[in-house]
Amino acid sequence: MHPRVFAIGLACLAGALAAPATAQGVRVPGARPAPALQPPAARIVSAEPQAADFIVAVVNSEPITRNELAARIQRVRKQLASQNGAMPPEDALAREVLERLIFEKVQLQAAQQAGIGVTDMAIDQAEASVAQQNDVSRETMYRQLKADGITPEQFRKELRTQLVLQRLREREASTHPKVNEFEIDQYLRDQQPQNGAAGLELNLGHILIAVPEGASAAVLAEREQRARGVAERARKGADFSALAKEFSDAPEATQGGQMGLRPADRYPELFVNATGALAVGGVAGPLRSGAGFHVLKVLEKRRSDTAAATVVQSHARHILLRTGAQLSEAAAAAQLAEYRQRILAGRATFEDLAREHSQDGSAAQGGDLGWSTPGRYVPEFEAVLEALKPGEISQPVVSRFGVHLIELLERRQVKLTPREQRDVAREALRQKKAEEAYATWARELRGRAYVEYRDPA
Numbered sequence: 001m002h003p004r005v006f007a008i009g010l011a012c013l014a015g016a017l018a019a020p021a022t023a024q025g026v027r028v029p030g031a032r033p034a035p036a037l038q039p040p041a042a043r044i045v046s047a048e049p050q051a052a053d054f055i056v057a058v059v060n061s062e063p064i065t066r067n068e069l070a071a072r073i074q075r076v077r078k079q080l081a082s083q084n085g086a087m088p089p090e091d092a093l094a095r096e097v098l099e100r101l102i103f104e105k106v107q108l109q110a111a112q113q114a115g116i117g118v119t120d121m122a123i124d125q126a127e128a129s130v131a132q133q134n135d136v137s138r139e140t141m142y143r144q145l146k147a148d149g150i151t152p153e154q155f156r157k158e159l160r161t162q163l164v165l166q167r168l169r170e171r172e173a174s175t176h177p178k179v180n181e182f183e184i185d186q187y188l189r190d191q192q193p194q195n196g197a198a199g200l201e202l203n204l205g206h207i208l209i210a211v212p213e214g215a216s217a218a219v220l221a222e223r224e225q226r227a228r229g230v231a232e233r234a235r236k237g238a239d240f241s242a243l244a245k246e247f248s249d250a251p252e253a254t255q256g257g258q259m260g261l262r263p264a265d266r267y268p269e270l271f272v273n274a275t276g277a278l279a280v281g282g283v284a285g286p287l288r289s290g291a292g293f294h295v296l297k298v299l300e301k302r303r304s305d306t307a308a309a310t311v312v313q314s315h316a317r318h319i320l321l322r323t324g325a326q327l328s329e330a331a332a333a334a335q336l337a338e339y340r341q342r343i344l345a346g347r348a349t350f351e352d353l354a355r356e357h358s359q360d361g362s363a364a365q366g367g368d369l370g371w372s373t374p375g376r377y378v379p380e381f382e383a384v385l386e387a388l389k390p391g392e393i394s395q396p397v398v399s400r401f402g403v404h405l406i407e408l409l410e411r412r413q414v415k416l417t418p419r420e421q422r423d424v425a426r427e428a429l430r431q432k433k434a435e436e437a438y439a440t441w442a443r444e445l446r447g448r449a450y451v452e453y454r455d456p457a
Helices: 005-018 067-081 089-112 120-133 138-147 153-174 182-188 215-237 239-245 251-257 269-275 331-345 350-357 363-364 379-387 417-446
Strands: 054-061 062-065 200-212 283-289 292-303 312-322 369-370 397-399 402-415 451-453
Touching: 054 067, 054 089, 062 067, 062 089, 062 153, 067 089, 089 200, 089 215, 089 239, 089 417, 120 138, 120 153, 120 331, 120 379, 120 397, 138 153, 153 417, 182 417, 200 215, 200 239, 200 269, 215 239, 215 292, 239 251, 239 292, 269 283, 269 292, 283 379, 312 331, 312 350, 312 379, 331 350, 331 402, 350 363, 363 369, 379 397, 379 402
Parallel strands: none
Antiparallel strands: 054 062, 054 451, 200 292, 283 292, 312 369, 312 402, 397 402
16 A cells, blocks of 8 residues: 555545534634735755755744755655656745645644644544554554655644644634524525535535735736636646646645535535536636635536435444543543443443443433434544444544543434424534635634745845
């Protein structure tokens, strides 16, 4: 197995964690203005090791060093090479990687200010999840990563960063406006067969040419011209994935711009309207939004008219131990692991242990959570639940609410009642609003950041 699989697995993990959530394991996610400067990319493109180090940018008083940038550039190059992707010009690659490092740094600073952190046990859990996604042991995974020049420390640091950013995302997205009954009614009307978007699922390729907040007319014109050039090349048959890796400022650029197959209502209305009449392979744009100029390509398009009518539900129960000053994550996990052994050995029942020890509202019901549709639980919880077979009990699972022991009792595919359809609609609308709210917040966060580009000379 090629090491690139693990890079892809990590990206998938980050994507799987990127959904808003609420409490109890149940889903519900003074800087100065940045000067109008451009990064001196031509002076910082070299990714070869050098003894000297220097600062290439300062983000709210925190530096980004040349070695830090060079290491990230080297990783991107290796990933592109392993995927047989076209290598962008060095200046463009350095500029893109630096901007992503800046944006990452800004978000990590916001997370630190908010007191958001991730424990080693959560990293262990994410590490095991990536290995499981690739169907290999942890040891095999690290042997493959080592062959690609990635140490366990580097990999775990990246996992920590992704998890911190995800928790920040969930925290910010949790403030999005609530969904009202009128919006649900409209959503359900839009899903009726006479509507062209009913049951439509799309996988769009996306290239974003970002426009800084308060950009001058000259900068705006330059970005629009760049977007038009990219769109024209895409229409003439250029590799869209390579174009995305070279030009896009969107988070999914390293995955060739692929946004993933999802119901059309999970995309911004601007994207759906622009691509609705296009066949697979069609290109739309550039489209203007508050973030900049977008170029889209229809990668997949299909209808699943029964998707809104039926769903696979899970019936689970859990034991939750809340962590804090009195109980560490490690101690909670050890306690739950001991409960698991007692249950498997027949010395206790899950229900009795949940009633006695679980610190959750479901304790009185023996930990029974009832039937749930996909998307009800926080990502950490749901990812483990989805991997279980009926009758299986998980290992201890860390979430932001504590440590869980989960048992999947059964699964079923059911036709949704009108009330359940409204619940599904409400959740879809919540997620869409959360994504839009986070995108707006992230743009504003970057716009408020003080960024100074340093000339190494």
